[in-house]
């Protein structure tokens with residue numbers, strides 16, 4: 498509630514001439530918002546998380562070897578945390594964060610309020626090992642994403658060619 502009070506104070510402190518502009522468009526308020534993609538910045542960060550998963554894919558692992566997993570978690574609600582990923586089709590799925598020269602395993606990844614958690618090439622990613630059966634192009638593999646507050650979301654993840662990037666067909 499502190500946030501709402503502050504915001505109201507900020508608005509009332511503005512000159513009447515610009516007040517209409519501020520209320521009319523989200524541009525100014527978004528500048529001091531949560532920084533989430535596409536979030537209006539005008540909504541409170543409290544409340545339950547509202548998660549959805551977009552663009553999941555696994556680049557074809559070499560001969561059934563270690564694979565990577567990429568996806569985007571969108572959140573239209575309060576903050577959450579990805580705490581575990583598993584798959585009935587692989588013995589081991591871990592979360593990794595890439596640094597300049599190496600990568601490290603992490604226990605959890607933040608899903609910001611009204612923002613996104615993006616797992617993408619060169620950044621945070623999943624590492625998948627010990628396949629039950631070597632994945633092939635076109636396979637759809639299940640990943641079970643467990644969040645601290647939202648529980649488990651299961652997604653079917655297509656196996657794509659190595660050069661695939663989301664947004665391409």
Ligand SMILES: [Cu+2]
Nearest residue numbers: 593600623624
């Ligand atoms: Cu890794």
